[in-house]
Amino acid sequence: MAWSAEERVRELGLVIPDYADPPYGERYATMKAFHHLGRQLTISGMTPEDRQGNRVFPGRVGETVTLEQGYAAARYAAVNVLGLIRYAVGSLDEVTGFIRTLTFVCVSPGFTDVNLVTNGAADLFIEVFGDRIGRSTSAGIGVTSLSGNNVFEMVTVVETRSPAPEEDA
Amino acid sequence: MAWSAEERVRELGLVIPDYADPPYGERYATMKAFHHLGRQLTISGMTPEDRQGNRVFPGRVGETVTLEQGYAAARYAAVNVLGLIRYAVGSLDEVTGFIRTLTFVCVSPGFTDVNLVTNGAADLFIEVFGDRIGRSTSAGIGVTSLSGNNVFEMVTVVETRSPAPEEDA
Amino acid sequence: MAWSAEERVRELGLVIPDYADPPYGERYATMKAFHHLGRQLTISGMTPEDRQGNRVFPGRVGETVTLEQGYAAARYAAVNVLGLIRYAVGSLDEVTGFIRTLTFVCVSPGFTDVNLVTNGAADLFIEVFGDRIGRSTSAGIGVTSLSGNNVFEMVTVVETRSPAPEEDA
Numbered sequence: 227m228a229w230s231a232e233e234r235v236r237e238l239g240l241v242i243p244d245y246a247d248p249p250y251g252e253r254y255a256t257m258k259a260f261h262h263l264g265r266q267l268t269i270s271g272m273t274p275e276d277r278q279g280n281r282v283f284p285g286r287v288g289e290t291v292t293l294e295q296g297y298a299a300a301r302y303a304a305v306n307v308l309g310l311i312r313y314a315v316g317s318l319d320e321v322t323g324f325i326r327t328l329t330f331v332c333v334s335p336g337f338t339d340v341n342l343v344t345n346g347a348a349d350l351f352i353e354v355f356g357d358r359i360g361r362s363t364s365a366g367i368g369v370t371s372l373s374g375n376n377v378f379e380m381v382t383v384v385e386t387r388s389p390a391p392e393e394d395a
Numbered sequence: 396m397a398w399s400a401e402e403r404v405r406e407l408g409l410v411i412p413d414y415a416d417p418p419y420g421e422r423y424a425t426m427k428a429f430h431h432l433g434r435q436l437t438i439s440g441m442t443p444e445d446r447q448g449n450r451v452f453p454g455r456v457g458e459t460v461t462l463e464q465g466y467a468a469a470r471y472a473a474v475n476v477l478g479l480i481r482y483a484v485g486s487l488d489e490v491t492g493f494i495r496t497l498t499f500v501c502v503s504p505g506f507t508d509v510n511l512v513t514n515g516a517a518d519l520f521i522e523v524f525g526d527r528i529g530r531s532t533s534a535g536i537g538v539t540s541l542s543g544n545n546v547f548e549m550v551t552v553v554e555t556r557s558p559a560p561e562e563d564a
Numbered sequence: 565m566a567w568s569a570e571e572r573v574r575e576l577g578l579v580i581p582d583y584a585d586p587p588y589g590e591r592y593a594t595m596k597a598f599h600h601l602g603r604q605l606t607i608s609g610m611t612p613e614d615r616q617g618n619r620v621f622p623g624r625v626g627e628t629v630t631l632e633q634g635y636a637a638a639r640y641a642a643v644n645v646l647g648l649i650r651y652a653v654g655s656l657d658e659v660t661g662f663i664r665t666l667t668f669v670c671v672s673p674g675f676t677d678v679n680l681v682t683n684g685a686a687d688l689f690i691e692v693f694g695d696r697i698g699r700s701t702s703a704g705i706g707v708t709s710l711s712g713n714n715v716f717e718m719v720t721v722v723e724t725r726s727p728a729p730e731e732d733a
Binding site: 257260261264269370371373 | 433434435492493494495497502503504505506507508509510514517518521530531532533534535536537538539554
């Protein structure tokens with residue numbers, strides 16, 4: 227039987243935000259949610275915020291945020307990425323692979339377990355998509371600050387089963 | 396009537412550097428300006444420098460550079476990106492969408508309005524390309540330092556109307 | 565006569581790790597080595613580590629690591645990238661261009677010669693692939709910390725002669 231990411235979401239009881247209602251972008255007038263070209267779907271930078279802009283564990287890992295909180299924030303942002311994938315292509319089952327994740331963690335200079343924070347996102351994707359589809363190439367970077375004092379931000383590019391619909395240019 | 400980015404550039408009175416004269420890359424022997432594969436045009440990292448290497452507002456936002464100066468530096472770098480797009484494909488009107496921008500701002504640890512700096516680039520693209528084409532997926536990251544003490548650097552990937560010409564391999 | 569990257573590797577006497585034996589990823593359970601879609605091959609973030617996890621010049625450029633050591637670390641990571649390209653597509657001679665490199669260097673706030681460190685990777689690619697194929701669009705970013713106290717990490721995307729094989733979805 228084929229793996230279904232949508233079924234896994236139900237099994238895991240994940241609550242995924244709906245970026246259609248209200249539409250994504252009202253609070254971010256200069257950004258768009260995604261770009262789909264061919265089978266490459268690029269998702270905008272996502273942070274651990276709910277749709278009202280409330281942040282999960284803002285601050286800096288190694289100072290005001292613990293490793294465990296950072297991991298939870300990364301997982302929260304990754305659930306938001308799932309919401310944007312649905313918004314872009316309708317269903318998580320359209321995803322046939324992860325092309326790339328690039329993850330940024332706000333850290334103190336002495337904190338070097340960046341990968342243990344970003345695993346919060348990587349583990350979530352494997353739980354939902356399975357090992358074959360959910361693993362990604364990735365890099366995790368410890369940085370000085372992120373917008374709105376967020377502790378985590380990630381850029382995600384996935385491969386979709388169907389190419390983007392042709393537009394009238 | 397169709398939107399023309401080249402016409403908008405004239406209306407806005409933007410002065411865009413010509414990267415053909417002298418050719419891009421003389422000062423950066425190890426880099427190239429762009430890579431075009433299919434309809435995906437990747438632009439090399441651009442900073443707020445003129446073609447002689449003079450930097451606009453070098454330093455660190457939150458310390459030696461104000462928010463307004465950082466915004467202006469981001470806009471300056473984005474104008475340079477327009478120059479590289481022309482250099483790559485001849486005309487800004489070849490751009491049919493922004494796939495991704497990834498922006499880096501040199502900041503002090505206490506500065507968390509990274510997005511208000513990077514808006515300098517995002518606003519410029521929307522002024523030139525309009526809301527439908529000029530909006531991009533994006534992430535803005537506050538970092539420790541950038542080459543040459545630049546305050547801003549951005550990576551840009553756009554979609555082009557025509558695919559890259561086939562090469563003799 | 566056509567340039568051969570594999571022949572250049574022999575001439576230069578480079579020792580490139582074999583990521584097939586033992587298979588890549590045993591130490592990084594949440595990552596995969598590469599993603600190949602069409603002619604775009606994305607390589608996972610690579611650091612200056614050998615296959616046992618021993619790090620080359622860990623620390624921070626401007627404090628505990630010199631510029632020369634940082635350059636050597638960047639070169640070491642780039643040699644690892646060559647290993648992953650072979651692992652992905654069998655031969656370096658499959659590479660027809662560098663689409664993008666994005667490089668991160670762990671630095672002290674006062675260190676702004678980020679590009680002189682990242683040249684360690686850029687120079688290596690040009691030595692191996694020649695100027696026409698080996699040059700890349702690129703950005704080099706000075707950051708707070710990298711996983712495992714590494715001094716350098718890079719993300720690489722190359723163009724391949726042949727598109728990825730079709731999968732049974």
